């Protein structure tokens with residue numbers, strides 16, 4: 001019997017609904033040898049070189065929707081060469097027809113070209129290569145254990161040459177890491193390498209590692225395109241009384257990431273902003289996306305195209321077509337009522353429903369802007 005490691009419901013917060021189309025996630029290992037300084041999943045026993053199988057198993061089920069493999073740990077750890085647990089998951093997905101979104105920085109993914117080709121032929125896979133910059137002076141310092149950007153580009157090009165759908169995930173996107181010109185050039189280069197789409201997600205700030213991370217950024221300041229931009233987008237005195245994955249100063253962060261969108265477009269790819277839906281340039285369709293859940297971008301497009309106010313019952317009838325869980329519907333309903341669901345879109349709230357608008361929906365004090373600690 002083919003079995004997958006434990007899978008987990010993914011859409012549990014406004015951040016995940018905003019960004020992601022998959023329904024479930026699973027991890028092959030705990031810990032990660034790539035040792036990125038900004039990793040959100042650092043913690044005792046969950047980071048560094050103590051890589052071990054994550055354990056647990058559940059029968060494979062088609063109603064898992066798209067399963068994201070590699071949400072919290074890269075599935076192509078060096079230990080995978082010997083353990084082959086990620087390969088086992090690919091085999092299980094092929095046998096049970098589960099669509100997989102494989103997120104990695106590892107070069108070992110090329111070992112599995114044979115199964116990936118089978119999955120691709122059935123429209124069951126997309127490999128997403130994670131990269132933050134092409135500047136190796138930076139990556140060698142803040143991603144010391146990971147393959148270089150050049151190697152990751154080679155991986156993407158080989159996957160594409162084997163007809164395996166491949167995208168890039170520019171995450172975390174750190175404002176100021178590159179100059180606008182270099183970021184645009186990177187977007188174009190990535191677009192040409194993958195030919196499909198480029199996702200980006202802003203750096204998430206977490207209190208437990210913030211001070212150490214800032215030290216790492218200080219150490220690479222001279223290699224950054226504009227360290228001043230980074231400091232403005234992510235003030236040193238971030239107030240962590242509110243835990244938010246996208247805690248940054250919107251006004252400074254936004255101009256720093258739009259060149260990536262422009263570069264992706266120039267290279268012929270769709271750009272998908274996980275934080276700011278209005279920057280997204282197109283929907284994902286076909287292949288594994290047949291099983292996707294709609295992102296906030298998709299929801300806003302559906303409402304915008306109606307031309308009239310969308311009331312909750314109409315929206316729900318459309319949304320149920322994607323078979324969301326009852327828990328997810330409940331969460332979406334609460335975010336619909338509070339208005340938080342459509343922050344960062346061009347919709348306006350009207351009589352409890354939503355309608356297309358010229359203006360960006362951003363309340364004066366919203367989740368995209370960091371609170372600064374009060375001055376003592």
Ligand code: SF4
Pocket residue numbers: 032033034035036038039040041072073074105146
């Ligand atoms: S590759 Fe991903 S999981 Fe591994 S250390 Fe880097 S950010 Fe964390």
